[in-house]
Amino acid sequence: MIAAVGLVLGIVAGLIYEPTVPTWLQPYLPIAVVAALDAVFGGMRALLDGIFDDKVFVVSFVANVVVAALVVYLGDQLGVGAQLSTGVVVVLGIRIFSNAAAIRRHLFSA
């Protein structure tokens, strides 16, 4: 509940303040956001599975974001940043879909 409130608060704050994304962060922010989304869906699924744990959620969230950013950074250094970003997004997208499917099965039994 508090997490949902925090999400809404964050969105509202972002819309209100409209900060400019610093240049060094620009390639990583979208990937980080997708990774965090994956973590959140995973957390939802764990919640419905009855195995949700605050610590696991926090660690997976932070680790997801950091690893995603790291992979993109590495890709940029290797000259395959665009392709690697696409790869990361694809993998995270697949995970989000599978998590969403599990959530759907819990909520709608289908």
Add this chain to the structure above:
Amino acid sequence: MSRLALGRLAAAARPRATRGQLVAAVLCAALGFGLAVQVRSNQVAGLSTLSQSDLVRILDDVSQRTARLQAEARDLEDTRAAVTGGASGSRAALQEARARTRTLGILAGTVPATGPGIEFTITDPKNHVHADVLLDALEELRDAGAEAVEISSVGGEQVRVVVSTHLVDAAGGIQVDGTLLHSPYHFLVIGDPRTLAAALDIPGGVLDVLHQEGATGMVAQQDSLTITSLRPAPRPQYARPAPASGR
């Protein structure tokens, strides 16, 4: 919706201010913030969010397209220059050819001519005026700048005088280019009226000669007269235009 899932949701929805919950909330807030910022910046800026390699590719595409379009524009401009230049050139040539045709037509007697000039009438009741007098008159008129000349019997046949015109004495008159004319002879001459009139009137000139022969010459200056008699354009049988020298 399964009862179990509902119960778990309800349990989760109950606010519990544990430290883990608070950290999760902060992280979710960070996610929401990042989401909103990223979406907004994506909407605002088109190119500024792209990576360096993407920008280089786009720049490459644009410069290639620019080069292609510039080449195309150059081609089209060349074509336009060729088309307009050719058109105006041929138009100018056509105009010049028409002007030359008119000029030559007047000289060759193949087109009607109009302009200022004189009417010159020779009345010869004693039939003493011979071809040489008329030829003298004609030469005098040509010297004075006559550009188009027509000789006729008054109320009779008309002859356009050209370079090859010849005059022959004949019974009852004078043959001009094979056409028999008789007195009174009527000249239509296009040129400067005053110069032509003065040329005929000089002492010992045409009018004096006519007077000695017992004939009378009448000169009338006109602001505008028209010569309508024509002669067919001769078609040279042997001569052909020589190619211009130097080609």
